[in-house]
Amino acid sequence: MITLSESKGTFQGLFGLLGHGIKYSLSPRIHNYIFSRYGINAVYALFDLPPQDFHTAIQALIRRTSGFNVTTPYKEECAEFLPVLSREASMTGSVNLVKGNKGYNTDFLALEELVRAKGMDLSSKECTIFGSGGAARTAAYLFGNMNMYITVVNRNLERAEKLQADLSRASIDARAVTLKSSISTETLDSEVFVNCISYPEFRYPAMKTALAVDFNYASRSGNFRARIQGKHSIITGEEILVSQAIHSQIIWNDISPDFSEIMEVINVEHTG
Numbered sequence: 001m002i003t004l005s006e007s008k009g010t011f012q013g014l015f016g017l018l019g020h021g022i023k024y025s026l027s028p029r030i031h032n033y034i035f036s037r038y039g040i041n042a043v044y045a046l047f048d049l050p051p052q053d054f055h056t057a058i059q060a061l062i063r064r065t066s067g068f069n070v071t072t073p074y075k076e077e078c079a080e081f082l083p084v085l086s087r088e089a090s091m092t093g094s095v096n097l098v099k100g101n102k103g104y105n106t107d108f109l110a111l112e113e114l115v116r117a118k119g120m121d122l123s124s125k126e127c128t129i130f131g132s133g134g135a136a137r138t139a140a141y142l143f144g145n146m147n148m149y150i151t152v153v154n155r156n157l158e159r160a161e162k163l164q165a166d167l168s169r170a171s172i173d174a175r176a177v178t179l180k181s182s183i184s185t186e187t188l189d190s191e192v193f194v195n196c197i198s199y200p201e202f203r204y205p206a207m208k209t210a211l212a213v214d215f216n217y218a219s220r221s222g223n224f225r226a227r228i229q230g231k232h233s234i235i236t237g238e239e240i241l242v243s244q245a246i247h248s249q250i251i252w253n254d255i256s257p258d259f260s261e262i263m264e265v266i267n268v269e270h271t272g
Contacts (some may be wrong), residue, residue: 015252016065018057027069028044028046030242038253042066058098062101066252067248076093076133078095092105094107095134106251107134109244111142112142118233122148122191125190125192126148127143135215136196148192150172150173151174188206191211192211192213200222204223208229214237215240216237241266
């Protein structure tokens with residue numbers, strides 16, 4: 001573990017983000033600011049690699065870095081590859097942080113923290129999740145363990161049904177549906193809506209909700225936020241990104257940067 005006293009000496013550290021098509025990522029801005037702010041002699045880079053290079057790349061990253069984050073499309077594959085998983089990573093089957101041979105899910109820790117800060121009673125209510133990948137799995141297990149009924153909406157019904165089956169084995173009530181054109185013209189009602197879809201052409205229905213969760217940055221969320229109706233609270237992708245980055249630094253370097261300060265670094269106002 002890197003301590004502040006060690007970081008001010010000769011320590012050299014390489015950290016980064018493993019994914020594909022990730023030039024948009026704000027993670028280097030966040031983590032390199034943190035390294036500078038705390039006097040850590042390290043760098044955070046993007047490891048943007050195609051799927052055919054995954055197995056070779058992850059072994060090299062484990063050996064040659066001090067730790068790295070994981071994003072689409074490798075969160076689930078990392079969980080299957082690593083020999084040791086944290087409780088949250090093991091439960092969700094999704095990894096977004098690696099240190100040594102151990103995988104963690106700081107998305108889960110971040111979302112849990114942000115949801116609990118809302119102080120809402122969600123037990124026995126419905127949660128509708130758009131998507132079925134790593135972020136969707138994280139949200140499904142988190143809200144499912146809050147005793148919510150989960151609906152997984154995905155264009156690929158087989159992937160949605162796989163997530164449903166995994167949730168059922170964990171004693172979480174869930175169903176899987178496809179988003180048909182007729183649904184997209186209706187107004188759906190759910191206590192929580194979660195957006196885990198990153199392509200802007202996805203046709204969201206109108207949504208009446210108490211809480212909206214968007215795993216994407218505003219510039220990449222398509223029209224999800226615009227389709228939410230009525231009075232509601234929102235947890236943005238920027239907030240999830242900053243919170244999980246702080247949890248990443250706790251695991252990697254035993255430091256806990258200030259949330260509001262890091263939000264200012266990416267020029268996004270905290271919505272509270």
